[in-house]
Amino acid sequence: MTCPVCQKSSSGDFSPFCSKMCKNSDLLAWLNEKYRVPCEDPVQEKDDMDDE
Numbered sequence: 532m533t534c535p536v537c538q539k540s541s542s543g544d545f546s547p548f549c550s551k552m553c554k555n556s557d558l559l560a561w562l563n564e565k566y567r568v569p570c571e572d573p574v575q576e577k578d579d580m581d582d583e
């Protein structure tokens with residue numbers, strides 16, 4: 532199998548990754564993508580009217 536992060540051949544322990552580092556790196560990339568989802572918040576429309 533080939534490590535999806537660095538394209539080296541992976542060993543069994545961290546399959547499909549070649550090492551713990553690549554496994555973590557892929558997990559971080561996945562988390563980054565997850566947190567990057569735009570947060571639409573339609574509740575914030577009437578928020579600038581209490582400035583008297």
Ligand SMILES: [Zn+2]
Pocket residue numbers: 534535536537538539548549550553
């Ligand atoms: Zn790797």
